Every structure is written in C-alpha cells, then in structure tokens.
Amino acid sequence: MADEKIPQFPEPYWRDGIDFPEFKQLDGDLETDVVIVGGGITGITAAYLLVNEGVRVALIDAGKLLNGTTGHTTAKITAQHDIIYDELISHFGINKARLYYEANTNALNFIKNTVNDLKIDCDFSEQDAHLYTTEEQSIQKIEKEFQAYQKLNIEGNIINEIPFDIKIYKGLVMKKQAQFHPLKYLTHLVKVIVDKGGYIFENTVAVNIERDENKATVLTRDGHRVTGNGVLSCSHFPFYEGTGFYSGRLHADRSYVLATKTNMDYPGGTYLSVDKPNRSIRFTPVDGENLLIIGGESHKSGQGVDTKEHYKALEKFAKDVFNLDHFDYRWSTQDLATLDKLPYVGEITSGVHNILIATGYRKWGMTNGTAAGLLLADMALNKENPYQTVYTPSRFYADPSLQKFFKENIDVAKHLIKGKLEVSNKYAEELANDEGGIVMVNGARKGAYRDTEGKLHIVDTTCTHVGCEVNWNDGERTWDCPCHGSRFSYTGEVIEGPAEKPLQKGDHTMLENLTSENSGY
Structure with a gap:
C-alpha cells in the first residue's frame, strides 16, 4: 500500500x-x-x-x-x-x-x-x-x-x-x-x-x-x-x-x-x-x-x-x-x-x-x-x-486579529528571506523521470521537473506575486508558494492566485545544454 x-x-x-x-x-x-x-x-x-x-x-x-x-x-x-x-x-x-x-x-x-x-x-x-x-x-x-x-x-x-x-x-x-x-x-x-x-x-x-x-x-x-x-x-x-x-x-x-x-x-x-x-x-x-x-x-x-x-x-x-x-x-x-x-x-x-x-x-x-x-x-x-x-x-x-496579523506577516517575511538564502546541492541533470525539486543551474537557484517522457522543465522559483520562493509539491507536481498560497504547474503556469503571471521559464540554451550533457535521462 x-x-x-x-x-x-x-x-x-x-x-x-x-x-x-x-x-x-x-x-x-x-x-x-x-x-x-x-x-x-x-x-x-x-x-x-x-x-x-x-x-x-x-x-x-x-x-x-x-x-x-x-x-x-x-x-x-x-x-x-x-x-x-x-x-x-x-x-x-x-x-x-x-x-x-x-x-x-x-x-x-x-x-x-x-x-x-x-x-x-x-x-x-x-x-x-x-x-x-x-x-x-x-x-x-x-x-x-x-x-x-x-x-x-x-x-x-x-x-x-x-x-x-x-x-x-x-x-x-x-x-x-x-x-x-x-x-x-x-x-x-x-x-x-x-x-x-x-x-x-x-x-x-x-x-x-x-x-x-x-x-x-x-x-x-x-x-x-x-x-x-x-x-x-x-x-x-x-x-x-x-x-x-x-x-x-x-x-x-x-x-x-x-x-x-x-x-x-x-x-x-x-x-x-x-x-x-x-x-x-x-x-x-x-x-x-x-x-x-x-x-x-x-x-x-x-x-x-x-x-x-x-x-x-x-x-x-x-x-x-x-x-x-x-x-x-x-x-x-x-x-x-x-x-x-x-x-x-x-x-x-x-x-x-x-x-x-x-x-x-x-x-x-x-x-x-x-x-x-x-x-x-x-x-x-x-x-x-x-x-x-x-x-x-x-x-x-x-x-485575535492583531496577534494573528503580526504572526502571519512574520511568517511571510521568514519564508521570503529563507528562500532567497537557500541553495541546493542537487543539479537538474540528476533528476530521474517524474522527479522535481529545487536545483542549481549554472550557479543559480532554479526549479526543475523531468516528466515521465524524460523532458526537463526548468522555471525560476521566484513567485510572481510578491517575490517569495516557491517549493516543489511532489504530490501534485506543482510549485507552491509558502507565503500566500499561489500555485503553478510544473511548466510555470498559474494554477491558483493571487499570482497572475507565470513563473519565468528556463531559456532554450539552458535546456539544450542540460539535455545534450545528460542524454541518458
């Protein structure tokens, strides 16, 4: 089970x-x-x-x-x-x-x-x-x-x-x-x-x-x-x-x-x-x-x-x-x-x-x-x-509003700062099929998902609402924002607001380089 x-x-x-x-x-x-x-x-x-x-x-x-x-x-x-x-x-x-x-x-x-x-x-x-x-x-x-x-x-x-x-x-x-x-x-x-x-x-x-x-x-x-x-x-x-x-x-x-x-x-x-x-x-x-x-x-x-x-x-x-x-x-x-x-x-x-x-x-x-x-x-x-x-x-x-107001906004600030400071020890080329997560690409923090066919999808992890860093949701294959709940598909499209714009996608050069270097995936 x-x-x-x-x-x-x-x-x-x-x-x-x-x-x-x-x-x-x-x-x-x-x-x-x-x-x-x-x-x-x-x-x-x-x-x-x-x-x-x-x-x-x-x-x-x-x-x-x-x-x-x-x-x-x-x-x-x-x-x-x-x-x-x-x-x-x-x-x-x-x-x-x-x-x-x-x-x-x-x-x-x-x-x-x-x-x-x-x-x-x-x-x-x-x-x-x-x-x-x-x-x-x-x-x-x-x-x-x-x-x-x-x-x-x-x-x-x-x-x-x-x-x-x-x-x-x-x-x-x-x-x-x-x-x-x-x-x-x-x-x-x-x-x-x-x-x-x-x-x-x-x-x-x-x-x-x-x-x-x-x-x-x-x-x-x-x-x-x-x-x-x-x-x-x-x-x-x-x-x-x-x-x-x-x-x-x-x-x-x-x-x-x-x-x-x-x-x-x-x-x-x-x-x-x-x-x-x-x-x-x-x-x-x-x-x-x-x-x-x-x-x-x-x-x-x-x-x-x-x-x-x-x-x-x-x-x-x-x-x-x-x-x-x-x-x-x-x-x-x-x-x-x-x-x-x-x-x-x-x-x-x-x-x-x-x-x-x-x-x-x-x-x-x-x-x-x-x-x-x-x-x-x-x-x-x-x-x-x-x-x-x-x-x-x-x-x-x-x-309870005043106490909750400060608590929630301190939580947002914490995740905003924490996300900017976090780095990953994983690289996009290491992802197996149907695996996603935070990775390093050319020294930069990115989000990546390799689909069931082996195609790699790379996005910028900065939420387009107020700039918090999204996290990978393995249960739904989505990128979720810990600050205000915006959700994005693995390709970066908005699933749920308040974000209105999609996540920035990795450029073709980045994807081509990773694909050619890791053709075994």
Whole structure:
C-alpha cells in the first residue's frame, strides 16, 4: 500500500463523469449590470440569484468553471465548522456567534430548497455532523464547544463513541446537517444562468479594476474590459486588493483526500476529528455502492514535509480503520483563512460600494460560500441582509486579529528571506523521470521537473506575486508558494492566485545544454 504510485495529476471524484458546459474566452469589451469574477460556488450562487431578479450578469473565470476549491471539496453542507463556536463567543460575543451559525444554516436551507425546487439530482441527503477526539487532553474542548451550542440554541448532544473502529474519548453531534455532489448541483445553476441571459467566459484572467462612483470596470490580462455598476470578486484570493491589504490578512492551507468505492454498510453521518492531524470521514452513493471519502492532513501551503507523506498518512488511517488498501481517487484542496477565522464578505474597503469581495472560508465553503453568494446578491440589489456586519471585511478585533496579523506577516517575511538564502546541492541533470525539486543551474537557484517522457522543465522559483520562493509539491507536481498560497504547474503556469503571471521559464540554451550533457535521462 505504502508504495502505491500516486497519480501524476490527481483529480477529484466530483469531476469524474460530469458533462461540463464549455464557454469561450472573452474576446472583446462588454458592458453589463454586474461583473462577477470567479466561477466557484459563491460566484455561481450570486449569478443565479441576480439573473432571477432580471439583472444582467457577466461571470468570468481565469480557468474552467468549478475547477478550483469548489471542485476539490469534501462537500459537507454544515454549520459545524470544527471547534469554532466557543471561540466565536469569546472573541465576538453571543450575538455575532449566533448570526454566524444562522448564516450557515440559512445557506444549508437555501441549497436544500433549491435542490427540491429545481429537482436537481445531486445526491443531497441530510446527515448528522460529528466532531470527535481520540486524545484525552481534548475532552475539555468538546465539552466547552457543547456549552457554546447550548448558549446558542444549537441542536446537538455529547457522544462517547462513533460507529467505526476508532476509540474516542468524547464527541459532539450537530443534528440535521447535509451533504451532496457539489458539481451536479452547480452545473444545474449554471444552466439556469445561461438560460436567463447571463454571460459566462472561461480562460479569462482578471488583473485589475478601474472605478468611479457609478461604474466599475474589470481589466483582463488580454486587454479587454468588462464594465458594470459593480464587481463581485469571488476569485478565492482577491485578484484586486484595493487598500484592503488582503495579502497580510489571509493565509492558505492545503489538505488531502482519498476516496474509494466500497460495499461496506456505511452507518450514516459525517465525521471530523478535532485532533491534529485531523481526519474527515463521509460517504456518497455511486452506482449502488458507497464511495468512502477520507480527508485531513491540513498544513500551510508550500510548507511542511514532502506532500506525498500526507497521502501515505491517510492511507494508513484507511487501512487501520476500514481495512482498505486501494483507492479510486485522491486529490488535494486549498482554502484561505482570515485573521479571526470568519470570512471576509462585503465592501472591499469601507465606503467602496461597487466592489465587493468574498474570501477566507477556512475549508467550509459549501455553506460559507453559499452564504457569501446570498449576501453579495443582496448587497448588489441594495437589500438588507442580517449577516452583513458579521462578514464585513472592514472589521478588526484586536483579539485575535492583531496577534494573528503580526504572526502571519512574520511568517511571510521568514519564508521570503529563507528562500532567497537557500541553495541546493542537487543539479537538474540528476533528476530521474517524474522527479522535481529545487536545483542549481549554472550557479543559480532554479526549479526543475523531468516528466515521465524524460523532458526537463526548468522555471525560476521566484513567485510572481510578491517575490517569495516557491517549493516543489511532489504530490501534485506543482510549485507552491509558502507565503500566500499561489500555485503553478510544473511548466510555470498559474494554477491558483493571487499570482497572475507565470513563473519565468528556463531559456532554450539552458535546456539544450542540460539535455545534450545528460542524454541518458
């Protein structure tokens, strides 16, 4: 099992067998009512709501729809976001903690009602959500979280066991949560958007915004302009930061997922350990069987051990608990966390009414992303929304934001300096097929990957966002930035922002010299 070869380009189960609509690249200027940047759950939800109100919408995505964080989720629809409510009460008070719970519960109900109203076949089912600990020192965390549930009138209860071969010390259930197939759900909403006259453009990279009091224009990398009364930035990391300094207020985390078909009698429910490294368990029906989905191994993007080790750790867990040694799917995912763990949704800067953003879902994007779509649509329509103050990006609480602000930016500075000073004792010509890493080329630090056919790909390792040095991700064959989570393909193309420009590639002379000197590879 431990030596099972990891697929070269891991793809999530959710994308398997889905007939995705295709949309052309924007090839000219366009005027509309609202411009939406980002084709994940937030952008699509907001677009769906707005076209239903007769608003002209243009949605643009840098790549393909639903191929980012939304397409790589575990797809739990729940307001149980790990151990969070005791912390929210401590930092923000009972009222705001309750509003956060209500916003996510409202999002769950919106998805449920939309599935029923539109008769969407997306494997939606209600499931109780469970937190649990396998460590005695975490019992108090569970108990304090249960006390927070009671203060907030959340339906839940303490448990002492779960229906798997896992010894737990304590657990906590949140009743009547849910799960679904996110891409079956969202592709249906995309069809509604198009049928009602919404424009959608793929492979269209937004790089900047020009605005005045009445209009906002998105500028694309190809020089085209999309103008509307307002812009909704739903692009994961904000492609345009204004004066919000989001680079210093967000950090990126990665986690990993294994999935396999099984005929085991799954007992129902979704599960998440509060221990570190955490473990997530759920299922989804596939062709009369259950697809068991196991996730976890969270860490800061571009940092930590060889990423293949995270997959191996999940394999061991699956073997120990479920006696599984084969996996049909494996993939990783990335999401952003804010300083205080609540998403930023609303005006990009206080007083800027026609540029709205949504980011920082902390891997709970099915409900937070839907809640954000609902909020952004209301704000675009000048409607009141009770959750606006909870999510507003302009909020600042000294505890915990100030401490986290300094911690995150010290971490960025550390990696910026460390990367510049690091050298490698490995050379590009030493790489075997399907191997990558930091190497020295003509005395300079470079990134190199030799593909399965033996072709060498060399890139400059300086991230094109703020200049940190990227690291090799062996699990996905990508270059990942440890500062703000930008990710690049092995050829240097941008996979995930905030970077907008690709890594500089090695010149032909460099590649030819290395190839001729090492024709044996």
